[in-house]
Amino acid sequence: MARRSGFVVLSVAAVALPSWLRAAEPTATALRAPRAFAHIKDPRQRSVALFAEASRVIFHPRCLNCHPPDDHPRQGDAQVVHDPPVFRGPADNGLPALRCDSCHQDRNLVHARVPGAAAWHLAPLEMAWLGKTPGEVCRQLKDEARNGRRTLDEIWHHAAHDELVAWGWSPGHDRTPAPGTQKEFGDLIRAWIDTGAACPPETEKASR
Numbered sequence: 009m010a011r012r013s014g015f016v017v018l019s020v021a022a023v024a025l026p027s028w029l030r031a032a033e034p035t036a037t038a039l040r041a042p043r044a045f046a047h048i049k050d051p052r053q054r055s056v057a058l059f060a061e062a063s064r065v066i067f068h069p070r071c072l073n074c075h076p077p078d079d080h081p082r083q084g085d086a087q088v089v090h091d092p093p094v095f096r097g098p099a100d101n102g103l104p105a106l107r108c109d110s111c112h113q114d115r116n117l118v119h120a121r122v123p124g125a126a127a128w129h130l131a132p133l134e135m136a137w138l139g140k141t142p143g144e145v146c147r148q149l150k151d152e153a154r155n156g157r158r159t160l161d162e163i164w165h166h167a168a169h170d171e172l173v174a175w176g177w178s179p180g181h182d183r184t185p186a187p188g189t190q191k192e193f194g195d196l197i198r199a200w201i202d203t204g205a206a207c208p209p210e211t212e213k214a215s216r
């Protein structure tokens with residue numbers, strides 16, 4: 009009898025969710041649009057909240073894996089060190105003998121499971137995000153010494169249009185895409201800039 013009820017419990021847990029229940033889930037991976045923050049009267053607080061929402065993309069493994077603070081890309085949702093071992097190299101595109109583009113092409117390779125997009129290489133060290141808080145990344149994004157000498161408009165343009173950024177939403181091979189869409193992410197960055205580009209406190213941790 010006890011065995012029988014144990015079996016029932018197990019099989020219930022293993023049963024797939026009905027599709028109507030699954031359809032309700034994507035809220036976790038959707039991005040809230042700037043208008044969802046309109047009720048926050050104080051522009052500074054609204055700006056911080058907009059950045060926090062955009063951070064759900066910035067702190068996603070698809071982005072962090074290419075923005076490490078050391079010589080090695082990460083991989084997967086667990087952000088483990090790239091296997092096979094590869095190095096950043098002098099131009100962030102690998103060692104001369106083993107460049108990123110010896111394996112990574114300008115598109116995802118379906119059968120080999122190698123992700124790809126044009127000019128696949130690591131973000132330079134000064135643009136490292138992995139291990140930082142949203143507040144730290146926010147300040148760094150505004151600092152022309154650490155953001156590739158970009159104005160805030162150029163940061164928006166990069167966020168909304170760059171091809172390596174775009175890959176985060178079409179990562180191929182069962183990889184989890186970044187939340188929302190690149191357009192929605194760009195809209196949040198735009199709204200963050202338009203409200204004064206305020207930053208969360210340095211110490212506050214990222215939430216997904």
Ligand code: HEC
Binds near residue numbers: 069110112
């Ligand atoms: C010898 C081939 C090879 C080289 C060279 C190589 N990679 Fe990879 N890389 C792979 C393969 C294969 C995967 C997929 C691993 C998987 O998902 O199982 C991968 C995955 C990745 C990922 C993970 C994507 C994700 O979010 O899961 C990143 C980031 C990455 N590589 C960056 C780089 C960078 C940057 C370089 C150059 C410094 C580089 N790779 C060099 C073969 C290579």
Ligand code: HEC
Binds near residue numbers: 065072074132135149
């Ligand atoms: C394949 C590696 C790769 C992936 C994946 C990647 N990036 Fe980057 N990122 C780069 C490189 C390289 C640069 C530097 C480009 C330059 O300055 O010309 C960069 C720079 C940036 C910048 C410019 C300013 C700065 O201070 O960092 C932003 C913004 C950015 N990435 C956002 C993202 C977001 C958001 C994602 C995920 C949706 C992402 N990136 C995924 C490689 C990557």
